[in-house]
Amino acid sequence: MARLQLLHVLVAAIAVLAGFTSVAPFAEAYDPLDPTGNITIxxxxxxxxxxxxxxxxxxxxxxxTL
Structure with missing residues (x-):
């Protein structure tokens, strides 16, 4: 039973890690209402x-604006 729980935790950790690493390259700031805007901070x-x-x-x- 303990091995099964460990397996579930391991699979969940791998899924979370895969989710974060696959989303990170696309984590840009994008405004669909102003796609060509230039925000300077x-x-x-x-x-x-x-x-x-x-x-x-x-x-x-x-x-x-055009």
Whole structure:
């Protein structure tokens, strides 16, 4: 019985690993409503702190129209 449970866990782990590795190459940001859009994210470190930093982020969505 223990071997059967181990087999189930092993098969589940392999399935999860295969799922993640097959999806990773296609994990791009895509907006179906704006497929040719250009989203730029700019971030600046404003201040260093003892546990990290404080940043300012700016995002631009450049929409090209014909």
């Amino acid at each position: 700019k971030w600046d470190i404003m201040q260093w702190t003892s546990d990290g930093y404080v940043v300012r982020t700016l995002s631009f969505d450049i929409i090209e």
